[in-house]
Amino acid sequence: MTTERVTAPQTKPPLWRNETFLKWSAQIGVFVGIVALFWVLGTQAATNLDAQGREFSFRFLSDPAPQISEGIFTLPENGLESFATGIVNMLRVTFSGIIAASFLGVIVGVSRLSSNWLLSKSATVFVEIIRNIPLLVLIIFFALLCSLFFPELSNEASGPVWLIFTRNGVSLPWLFPTDTFWQWGAFLALGVVAAVLMFRRRDRLREQTGQNTHAPRYAMGAFLVVAAVGWFAHPIAGALGWIWQLLESIVSTVPVLAWQLLFAAVAVFLAVRWIRGFLDSLRSPAGLAKLTDDDYFRIGLAGVIGVGAALVFLFIPAITETIADVTAFVFGFFDQKFEFLRTGSPMRFARPEIIKPANFASIGPQGMTMTPAFFGLWVGVTLFTAANIGEIVRGGVLAVPKGQTEAGLAMGLRRSQLLRLIVLPQALRIILPPIGNQYLNLAKNTSLGIAVAFPEVVATMTTLANQSGQYLPVLLMWMGFYLTVSLLLSSLVNYYNRKLKLVER
Amino acid sequence: MVETRVSQHLVPPEPPPEASQPGALVWLRKNLFYSRGSTILTVLVGAVILLFLRGAVGFLLDQGRQWEVIPRNSANYSIGSYPRENIARTWVSLGVVAFIAGLATAAWRPIGRVSPGQISAAVRSAGIAALVLAVLAPSTFGGRTEFLIAGAVLFVIGQAALMALGDRAIDAFLPTLVVLGAGLVAFLVVLWILPISSSTQIPWTIVIAAAVVAFGVGRALIQPLGAPTVKRSVVALALFALPVLYLHVQRAPEIPWDRVVDWSAWIIPIVVIGYAAVIFVSGAEREAAAIVNGLLVVASIVVWFVSAPMAARFLLLMLTAVSLATPTFGSGEKGRRTVIAVWTGVVLVLMYLFAIGVGTPTLETNNNYFAGINLTFMLAIVPMLLAFPLGILMALGRTSTMPLFRLMSTGYIEVIRGVPLITVLFFFRFGVLNFLPPGLQPDAILLAIIGITLFAAAYLAENIRGGLQSIPKGQYEAAKAMGMTTAQMTMLITLPQALRAVIPAIVGQIITLFKDTSLVSIIGLAEFLRVANNIVPGQPDSLGTKLENLVFAAVVYWVFTFTFSRASLRLERRLGVGVR
Amino acid sequence: MTSNGKKEPIIVCDGVKKWFGDFQALRGVSTEVGEGEVVVIIGPSGSGKSTWIRCINRLEVHQEGRIIVDGIELSSDVRNIEKIRSEVGMVFQQFNLFPHLTVLQNVTLAQTWVRKRTKAEAEKKALDLLERVGIREQAAKFPGQLSGGQQQRVALARSLAMDPRIMLFDEPTSALDPEMIKEVLDSMKELARSGMTMMVVTHEMGFAREVADRVVFFDQGQIIEEGTPEHFFTDPQHDRTKLFLSQIL
Numbered sequence A: 001m002t003t004e005r006v007t008a009p010q011t012k013p014p015l016w017r018n019e020t021f022l023k024w025s026a027q028i029g030v031f032v033g034i035v036a037l038f039w040v041l042g043t044q045a046a047t048n049l050d051a052q053g054r055e056f057s058f059r060f061l062s063d064p065a066p067q068i069s070e071g072i073f074t075l076p077e078n079g080l081e082s083f084a085t086g087i088v089n090m091l092r093v094t095f096s097g098i099i100a101a102s103f104l105g106v107i108v109g110v111s112r113l114s115s116n117w118l119l120s121k122s123a124t125v126f127v128e129i130i131r132n133i134p135l136l137v138l139i140i141f142f143a144l145l146c147s148l149f150f151p152e153l154s155n156e157a158s159g160p161v162w163l164i165f166t167r168n169g170v171s172l173p174w175l176f177p178t179d180t181f182w183q184w185g186a187f188l189a190l191g192v193v194a195a196v197l198m199f200r201r202r203d204r205l206r207e208q209t210g211q212n213t214h215a216p217r218y219a220m221g222a223f224l225v226v227a228a229v230g231w232f233a234h235p236i237a238g239a240l241g242w243i244w245q246l247l248e249s250i251v252s253t254v255p256v257l258a259w260q261l262l263f264a265a266v267a268v269f270l271a272v273r274w275i276r277g278f279l280d281s282l283r284s285p286a287g288l289a290k291l292t293d294d295d296y297f298r299i300g301l302a303g304v305i306g307v308g309a310a311l312v313f314l315f316i317p318a319i320t321e322t323i324a325d326v327t328a329f330v331f332g333f334f335d336q337k338f339e340f341l342r343t344g345s346p347m348r349f350a351r352p353e354i355i356k357p358a359n360f361a362s363i364g365p366q367g368m369t370m371t372p373a374f375f376g377l378w379v380g381v382t383l384f385t386a387a388n389i390g391e392i393v394r395g396g397v398l399a400v401p402k403g404q405t406e407a408g409l410a411m412g413l414r415r416s417q418l419l420r421l422i423v424l425p426q427a428l429r430i431i432l433p434p435i436g437n438q439y440l441n442l443a444k445n446t447s448l449g450i451a452v453a454f455p456e457v458v459a460t461m462t463t464l465a466n467q468s469g470q471y472l473p474v475l476l477m478w479m480g481f482y483l484t485v486s487l488l489l490s491s492l493v494n495y496y497n498r499k500l501k502l503v504e505r
Numbered sequence B: 001m002v003e004t005r006v007s008q009h010l011v012p013p014e015p016p017p018e019a020s021q022p023g024a025l026v027w028l029r030k031n032l033f034y035s036r037g038s039t040i041l042t043v044l045v046g047a048v049i050l051l052f053l054r055g056a057v058g059f060l061l062d063q064g065r066q067w068e069v070i071p072r073n074s075a076n077y078s079i080g081s082y083p084r085e086n087i088a089r090t091w092v093s094l095g096v097v098a099f100i101a102g103l104a105t106a107a108w109r110p111i112g113r114v115s116p117g118q119i120s121a122a123v124r125s126a127g128i129a130a131l132v133l134a135v136l137a138p139s140t141f142g143g144r145t146e147f148l149i150a151g152a153v154l155f156v157i158g159q160a161a162l163m164a165l166g167d168r169a170i171d172a173f174l175p176t177l178v179v180l181g182a183g184l185v186a187f188l189v190v191l192w193i194l195p196i197s198s199s200t201q202i203p204w205t206i207v208i209a210a211a212v213v214a215f216g217v218g219r220a221l222i223q224p225l226g227a228p229t230v231k232r233s234v235v236a237l238a239l240f241a242l243p244v245l246y247l248h249v250q251r252a253p254e255i256p257w258d259r260v261v262d263w264s265a266w267i268i269p270i271v272v273i274g275y276a277a278v279i280f281v282s283g284a285e286r287e288a289a290a291i292v293n294g295l296l297v298v299a300s301i302v303v304w305f306v307s308a309p310m311a312a313r314f315l316l317l318m319l320t321a322v323s324l325a326t327p328t329f330g331s332g333e334k335g336r337r338t339v340i341a342v343w344t345g346v347v348l349v350l351m352y353l354f355a356i357g358v359g360t361p362t363l364e365t366n367n368n369y370f371a372g373i374n375l376t377f378m379l380a381i382v383p384m385l386l387a388f389p390l391g392i393l394m395a396l397g398r399t400s401t402m403p404l405f406r407l408m409s410t411g412y413i414e415v416i417r418g419v420p421l422i423t424v425l426f427f428f429r430f431g432v433l434n435f436l437p438p439g440l441q442p443d444a445i446l447l448a449i450i451g452i453t454l455f456a457a458a459y460l461a462e463n464i465r466g467g468l469q470s471i472p473k474g475q476y477e478a479a480k481a482m483g484m485t486t487a488q489m490t491m492l493i494t495l496p497q498a499l500r501a502v503i504p505a506i507v508g509q510i511i512t513l514f515k516d517t518s519l520v521s522i523i524g525l526a527e528f529l530r531v532a533n534n535i536v537p538g539q540p541d542s543l544g545t546k547l548e549n550l551v552f553a554a555v556v557y558w559v560f561t562f563t564f565s566r567a568s569l570r571l572e573r574r575l576g577v578g579v580r
Numbered sequence C: 001m002t003s004n005g006k007k008e009p010i011i012v013c014d015g016v017k018k019w020f021g022d023f024q025a026l027r028g029v030s031t032e033v034g035e036g037e038v039v040v041i042i043g044p045s046g047s048g049k050s051t052w053i054r055c056i057n058r059l060e061v062h063q064e065g066r067i068i069v070d071g072i073e074l075s076s077d078v079r080n081i082e083k084i085r086s087e088v089g090m091v092f093q094q095f096n097l098f099p100h101l102t103v104l105q106n107v108t109l110a111q112t113w114v115r116k117r118t119k120a121e122a123e124k125k126a127l128d129l130l131e132r133v134g135i136r137e138q139a140a141k142f143p144g145q146l147s148g149g150q151q152q153r154v155a156l157a158r159s160l161a162m163d164p165r166i167m168l169f170d171e172p173t174s175a176l177d178p179e180m181i182k183e184v185l186d187s188m189k190e191l192a193r194s195g196m197t198m199m200v201v202t203h204e205m206g207f208a209r210e211v212a213d214r215v216v217f218f219d220q221g222q223i224i225e226e227g228t229p230e231h232f233f234t235d236p237q238h239d240r241t242k243l244f245l246s247q248i249l
Ligand SMILES: Nc1ncnc2c1ncn2[C@@H]1O[C@H](COP(=O)(O)OP(=O)(O)O)[C@@H](O)[C@H]1O
Pocket: C020, C023, C025, C043, C044, C045, C046, C047, C048, C049, C050, C051, C052
């Protein structure tokens, strides 16, 4: 008996006991089930729409769209312009909110760590109040505060003033870009490069001589010099316009088929490169490691995506056409912004003004104006995010072990040096990922603007969805938009994370 | 050479040098004026705070404010526009919840302790706040004397208690249960003495009495039944009571008996087949059971696509699930009895839910059969309960070694976490109706619950994944070495540890969810914020009081959220998560 | 060597007292340490050994008594504190290397920022010292990639790079695995033989016997007994000392 069992060839287990088979059939079963569920829902939707005499479409993007209270297109010609208005409004709140919340948040976090009792207590109270009230309540409250309880816009005065702080909105003096701003922008970019180079040089000098070479100051100086020169010399940068023009004509003259082939080739090439890199990473001096199911799956997926993308490019020329059109449009846009020897100062200073078109005064188009809705949303998300950032900063600094400070002190470092060389670099690693998350949340929270009728993406698109009944396309557009924003922000954060990651044993 | 020194006697400890100086001055010197910079800072911050407080108090107590709208609308805040002649239904619901809460308190025995010193200090702080308010109030404010008196009384009580406690203020502790009971009694006393709301005096008393009675019943049951049984029964009761209260008591639906009878041609055979199948499977060989299960899977897919009634489709689906899960109910005669009981329960619950859910409410409430703070709480609690299983599944999927599961879970989690909650709510409020068969048109509250559940599940899954990944590899290896299957390892070893590790994160998520319920006001459900922001200011006698109502709403949200977060901090400390 | 206290002492403590809240951690510590002397401090846990030597480079602030290091009195004068800290090196139980910097950067950081050396000088010095403690080849790694013993030797090199006149050690081997203790102790012995003034809190009695000029027994925030190692290990006087030694030997 025993010898027989030992010498008998290994039998394959029957299918229903084969682990690999079971695992894959379970996965495929669930996958098919989910696809089937979506299919059922989809056909049901088609039937329902049919019964109402409608169909699934994105046509609302080209149909006329209703008026919008503020933004780049207040009278949009079609849904697409309405969408664009929403996006720009959303980005305005997001970026100004991120900047303000970062400043305020760092101040709050540092205040909470302060040894001054009054300061740290007031920061704590601020954080506890803001974090425990729903953001939506804050937004509605501040918008209401602005629109009902700020002073009334004086009906007598008119003309330019320095600050408008009324229930019609808040308006500040501001520097607005003019049509030569882009030319100056080229110099600003150059200035950044110069600053980086200068910083590196001075820092190397410090390392070589041991003297403090004031690298940050020199870098700042380099930037300012280039910027100042550019302020007057920017007409020269207008020459870039020719380059943009050339690029535009290249993009628009090369036939679409060539681009299709190129894109398809690039897709396949990228997939192949990824697979090769992946296999290389598995290869050790002892040879290629045995591939697991998972590895096969990844390779297969990469291949399918690569080939699929190539096929999509080849068989749906509309995509390539759109890409080419957009690229040409972007180059054309730049071309307009740059013109050799176009003169004029790149920025224009403007003060807010009160105008009186009819019986009642209103805020003129000069100045940087926040409507009550913008004000409420902006103040709400800023305070909310600042409270969270404050907690993160505080936690990050506290998380640097005490021994680190002591070791630095024992070596004779000054408090300021200690903070800059030891505590902050370590705290930053802890702080950055959650702060990136906060920025993402802020971007998503701007969607609450709809509650105060601020026309951002959700508000403008909801109007279109209600008008056309096309809820699914609108949801898809929301998803596409927010996922793009999330992806961009989180890849930025990941990049920094990777750069800052500690090497562990 | 080094000389040898020996000190013959030990020096006794001395008191620290500053102890002789007066306390308050030392405190000020050390915390506010310890250097020139800190003095300037203190003065500056103090001035800003004073100005801000003055402005805020002046604004809130301005002559124009009509704070009396808040008590006048207390019914709106609690139940929205729920028909007043049916208000007894809400009290019944509340009573049932209180009863279950009382049982739960008895079963779980809150073991934490509360420091009387903290309570006294809080009372004193409240007194100081009232005094500051009275001092800073604008000259037109009428209630200044009342505030002064109340503030002084609170301050004196707090201070006296602190002084009486003396050194014991920090060390002494009261059991949480005593504090809880005292709080309830205080609430009742205030309710009966102060003329706030005379119509609710009796119902509240009954509700609280129900909680107290339930607590007694629970304590009495623990002895004969044992605490685990009581706990399990309380959970079962809660899970059963929630849908009954939600679908039956609050909505008072008209049950469409003709429809239910119509289903019978489908339902009765499925129920019978179900009994046969589970009895067979619970005793069968592995291969035979697999064949039956396979048949059931095929049948449920087929039935799903033919035009069977929704109830039949779901019932067959549930049968397949129960049959697949049969081995987990144990083996032998006991296992068979359990599985029969489970199948019976599933049939009853499902049929009940379908009959009730399809029936239209008889109350003319415009879909507001839950509203006000009631709806807010329900939207926080129910989705969280429902999201739990889904979140666990997603977390397991995302950490699984099976690539397709991982892909699907990751895709779901990342997509949901990438979009704002409001877009999900919009879609479920308006868009999702397009995808359902004309017969199945759930009401707005149910759709909001589903939307929030799907949203919360993604975040929950990420939390649980964090817990799963924090479990040392050795745990998996030890479980495998004992011969456990993957399912056993997950259910018995890794998942319990993971859930325990992420309790604080989950509590944090519940708090976030509680705040996020305010978003459903945007899609038109009459939860607390909508009552404050739209419904009350829209009443003819309360026009132009948006600000007062918003401030009130903010305070209410703040009180609940702050209490939760403090409680969760205590919990965190007690669990010692992160300290271990 | 400390020839009967004739040579000017480099550390003087006179009646040093220190409280944490109401708890008195140091109850009047008075002693002198001569240039080049190696003092080993032993005593039960919680007796205030760490508190004392941390007062000497003012990581803790004493409230009464005087501490004079290298002729400078420790007071709230910031300039004096910085001066003393750059003259006094310290090695901690938990190494406290900076995890975001490489080994080489750990050793050069304070040289360039405090001693204002050029990068080339600092790196040369750092590599020499790493050589001396036997881990030159690890210079480009991050602390997280090293073993405990290696990390502690980096910490030693980091302190020595400042050319301190005095070195303080607070249980430098307590967090190490047994086989790593020796490599750290060897480096410390070598340092002691080169004439460095050292104050060492440790439980390594072999080290005390071999290199200490003086052993100090510390308990309840005060010095109970001090003397040569021979005296100490053969003929302790105080009951507490005897009890303590009987427990650890
Ligand atoms: N930062 C501190 N706050 C309060 N008490 C402390 C602090 N540091 C040390 N102590 C107390 O002072 C006493 C001496 O501590 P320490 O000097 O670390 O002892 P040793 O190093 O001899 O073990 C201990 O009782 C300890 O609890």
